[in-house]
Amino acid sequence: MPKQMPVLSKMRALRQAVLGMNQRNLSLIYPHNPRTSYRYADDKYLAKKIMEAEGIACPRTYAVIERIGDIEEAWNTLKVWDRLVIKPARGSGGKGILILRQQQGQWFASGQPISEYQIFSHLANTLFGIYSFGDADVALVEEFVEPHSFFHEIYPVGVPDFRIILLKEVPLMGMLRMPTAQSGGKANLHQGGLGIGVDMEAGTLKLAYNGKQHLEVHPDSGAAILDKEIPYWEELVALSVQTAQHFPLDYLGVDLVIDARQGPMVMEVNVRPGLGIQLANQQGLKEILQQKNLL
Amino acid sequence: MTQSKYVRIIALLLIALPLVWIGVRIHHNQGYVGLQPDHQYVVTYQMEVVAQGPYKVRSFLPISSQRQKIQLRPQEGVGLPSILLEGPNKVIRWQGTGGPTQEIQYQFTHTGQNIQYQLDERLPLLATVPQGVLTDYLSPSEFIQSNDPRIRREAERLTVGKEYLTPAIRALFDFVNGMASIHTSELTDAVMALNRLEASCNGKSRLFVALCRSLNIPARVTGGIILENITKKTSHLWTEVYIGDRWVPFDPLNGHFASLPGHYLQLYIGDEFLITHSTTQAFDYRYVIEKVRVNDYPVLAALNIWALMDDANIPDNLIRVLLLLPIGAFLVSLFKNVIGLKTYGIFLPVLISLALTETGLAPGLILFTSIVGLVALVNVPLDRWGIQYNSKIALLLIAVVVVALGLMKVLHTTNWLHASAPLFFPIIILTMISEKLAKKIEEEGIRKASELYGSTMLVTLAIHFILSSVSIQNFLLTFPEVIFCLAGLNLMLGKWIGLRVMEYRRFYKVINA
Numbered sequence: 001m002p003k004q005m006p007v008l009s010k011m012r013a014l015r016q017a018v019l020g021m022n023q024r025n026l027s028l029i030y031p032h033n034p035r036t037s038y039r040y041a042d043d044k045y046l047a048k049k050i051m052e053a054e055g056i057a058c059p060r061t062y063a064v065i066e067r068i069g070d071i072e073e074a075w076n077t078l079k080v081w082d083r084l085v086i087k088p089a090r091g092s093g094g095k096g097i098l099i100l101r102q103q104q105g106q107w108f109a110s111g112q113p114i115s116e117y118q119i120f121s122h123l124a125n126t127l128f129g130i131y132s133f134g135d136a137d138v139a140l141v142e143e144f145v146e147p148h149s150f151f152h153e154i155y156p157v158g159v160p161d162f163r164i165i166l167l168k169e170v171p172l173m174g175m176l177r178m179p180t181a182q183s184g185g186k187a188n189l190h191q192g193g194l195g196i197g198v199d200m201e202a203g204t205l206k207l208a209y210n211g212k213q214h215l216e217v218h219p220d221s222g223a224a225i226l227d228k229e230i231p232y233w234e235e236l237v238a239l240s241v242q243t244a245q246h247f248p249l250d251y252l253g254v255d256l257v258i259d260a261r262q263g264p265m266v267m268e269v270n271v272r273p274g275l276g277i278q279l280a281n282q283q284g285l286k287e288i289l290q291q292k293n294l295l
Numbered sequence: 296m297t298q299s300k301y302v303r304i305i306a307l308l309l310i311a312l313p314l315v316w317i318g319v320r321i322h323h324n325q326g327y328v329g330l331q332p333d334h335q336y337v338v339t340y341q342m343e344v345v346a347q348g349p350y351k352v353r354s355f356l357p358i359s360s361q362r363q364k365i366q367l368r369p370q371e372g373v374g375l376p377s378i379l380l381e382g383p384n385k386v387i388r389w390q391g392t393g394g395p396t397q398e399i400q401y402q403f404t405h406t407g408q409n410i411q412y413q414l415d416e417r418l419p420l421l422a423t424v425p426q427g428v429l430t431d432y433l434s435p436s437e438f439i440q441s442n443d444p445r446i447r448r449e450a451e452r453l454t455v456g457k458e459y460l461t462p463a464i465r466a467l468f469d470f471v472n473g474m475a476s477i478h479t480s481e482l483t484d485a486v487m488a489l490n491r492l493e494a495s496c497n498g499k500s501r502l503f504v505a506l507c508r509s510l511n512i513p514a515r516v517t518g519g520i521i522l523e524n525i526t527k528k529t530s531h532l533w534t535e536v537y538i539g540d541r542w543v544p545f546d547p548l549n550g551h552f553a554s555l556p557g558h559y560l561q562l563y564i565g566d567e568f569l570i571t572h573s574t575t576q577a578f579d580y581r582y583v584i585e586k587v588r589v590n591d592y593p594v595l596a597a598l599n600i601w602a603l604m605d606d607a608n609i610p611d612n613l614i615r616v617l618l619l620l621p622i623g624a625f626l627v628s629l630f631k632n633v634i635g636l637k638t639y640g641i642f643l644p645v646l647i648s649l650a651l652t653e654t655g656l657a658p659g660l661i662l663f664t665s666i667v668g669l670v671a672l673v674n675v676p677l678d679r680w681g682i683q684y685n686s687k688i689a690l691l692l693i694a695v696v697v698v699a700l701g702l703m704k705v706l707h708t709t710n711w712l713h714a715s716a717p718l719f720f721p722i723i724i725l726t727m728i729s730e731k732l733a734k735k736i737e738e739e740g741i742r743k744a745s746e747l748y749g750s751t752m753l754v755t756l757a758i759h760f761i762l763s764s765v766s767i768q769n770f771l772l773t774f775p776e777v778i779f780c781l782a783g784l785n786l787m788l789g790k791w792i793g794l795r796v797m798e799y800r801r802f803y804k805v806i807n808a
Contacts, residue, residue: 022795
């Protein structure tokens with residue numbers, strides 16, 4: 001085997017292995033995900049209803065606020081919790097998500113004190129649709145998920161999660177998305193986060209990809225990544241399959257976390273999971289789809 | 296899978312049938328596919344001579360140049376003419392032995408282009424006096440009395456304080472162009488024109504040349520015919536001035552400054568007469584001019600757009616844009632789905648590239664970028680204050696309108712670009728892209744946002760170059776069936792699942808080398 005593949009044979013190899021945007025849309029999304037079902041994934045409130053009805057493990061919903069007039073009353077029932085998360089149901093890219101922590105009656109958001117008035121106006125803004133392109137929205141208030149120590153061993157900041165992509169309830173590929181100092185707590189690949197490939201059989205981590213190169217350790221913490229064992233891996237996969245069974249979407253990405261006390265949970269469902277997962281895994285989706293006779 | 300097969304069959308039919316139809320039309324029509332300008336003129340000199348004894352007739356034939364393409368069509372007629380080059384001109388002479396009415400005919404075709412010269416504003420006025428051949432174009436002649444004191448004084452008065460050549464010429468031109476125009480066939484020389492302060496083409500041209508020459512600027516008159524679809528006897532005189540290292544046309548009667556319309560047929564250079572003849576008993580002449588559509592395929596045309604435009608008086612720009620839009624949209628999806636370049640929206644590159652044909656390329660791009668950039672800035676506080684989306688878009692639209700009006704005010708005072716240029720941009724699209732740009736900057740940083748902007752402009756430019764091709768436009772106007780081929784191509788592209796060119800780069804690291 002020559003060290004450097006000639007360009008043309010490399011291109012052929014890419015064509016054979018990699019799933020491109022055109023094929024993802026035409027062969028997977030359009031035929032498998034009816035347009036009318038997109039809302040089950042795009043609307044976190046709807047998704048949540050399905051998960052709760054079907055008994056799929058997910059963060060507990062404390063309140064759903066639909067009208068401005070309900071904010072104050074809802075808040076009174078929410079004050080009993082020490083930690084909570086406010087999410088716009090139809091927000092995208094993590095916009096408008098507020099993580100709150102209470103200490104002796106004082107609330108904090110990302111380390112800074114925040115007044116009840118500020119929280120109310122955040123909720124009102126959410127309902128106005130500031131974070132969801134101007135359409136009136138619903139605010140979801142949820143239990144705070146305490147990331148399992150597994151995540152903190154790699155990097156102790158931000159909100160990491162797993163993504164598993166499935167077609168017709170068959171898990172195809174997985175990835176751990178990990179924040180970096182550069183990504184500012186966010187785990188999105190195009191915001192500077194790490195995409196870490198997952199060995200689906202062994203339940204271990206592969207190399208981490210930062211958009212430029214593949215790394216064996218976390219660039220900020222130096223913690224070893226390669227071959228690190230993932231706790232609850234089988235449960236995570238099973239949970240993703242369970243989710244796929246109950247959503248009217250045949251091709252989807254399931255985002256999961258591991259809560260320190262409660263174990264694996266589904267956070268979100270995605271109808272158009274990105275293709276960067278192939279880079280994290282150094283493996284093409286097309287190849288896998290063909291191996292599993294799904295294409 | 297059968298569905299894909301249907302789509303492919305429909306697509307292939309959509310592509311093939313119109314092409315076959317176009318072939319049939321080409322076969323059944325006389326015309327030829329001449330794509331550059333959409334029409335040409337067939338000019339016929341017709342003369343009748345009655346002479347007792349031998350006679351001679353002398354005239355000029357046009358010469359092909361950058362702005363006019365000439366094809367001579369010699370015809371059977373009386374006396375084989377002799378054609379000789381004399382100086383810069385092609386002279387044609389007929390000789391006959393006399394007798395009853397003799398008919399002389401000569402025919403040629405003319406395909407012309409508009410021409411506009413960019414003049415260097417920084418050439419000095421008092422450069423060294425040119426030597427050599429050019430001295431011929433500095434000396435006074437019978438009707439161009441450039442040494443006349445009145446002419447000299449007028450030229451100096453008009454250019455007082457002018458250091459540069461182009462502004463000086465502009466001052467002389469504006470003066471002559473501003474004089475009253477009259478229609479007369481009488482020969483008017485430069486001095487007569489200046490004394491009367493009114494003249495026709497020949498008086499104005501001679502005066503303008505005389506004024507130039509008195510300032511040591513080489514200049515000459517040149518003659519020909521303004522082509523229109525009629526039979527006429529009038530010829531036209533205009534001028535050429537030597538600027539930099541080329542002869543630049545000026546028509547002081549019709550106000551063409553360093554430019555000439557495509558339907559000006561240039562026949563000779565110098566203060567000549569278009570037709571001269573020896574003494575005869577009777578002599579008559581006319582120029583029969585016929586405007587011929589190059590791209591005329593009337594037979595079997597389901598929709599003859601050229602005829603429609605003539606009959607219904609529809610501005611051809613309108614139809615050009617209408618037909619270009621689908622091509623533009625197809626090209627954008629080609630760039631996006633096959634190359635993998637990302638753009639802000641699908642229609643933006645098409646609309647902007649069409650707008651660029653009105654504003655000019657570089658000024659248009661600068662203008663567009665500054666409008667979008669300025670308006671994107673406005674988005675920053677609006678986002679910070681948490682202004683609702685719909686209101687924000689309405690506010691950005693106001694910003695676009697304000698910036699456009701402001702630019703019109705600024706441009707009005709400069710000669711850099713026409714003040715109405717900002718209006719050529721589709722204002723609504725400007726608003727949308729400004730918002731998208733601002734959002735992109737916020738979400739993915741200024742670098743990613745500029746990259747996307749860059750690739751949008753790249754696609755815009757590529758489309759601009761394709762769409763501004765007159766050949767493509769004329770082809771579309773002649774064969775609008777092509778639109779169906781485009782539909783077929785779009786169907787095929789819409790079912791194409793190959794890797795995009797850019798994806799080879801993006802996913803390069805998926806495979807271990």
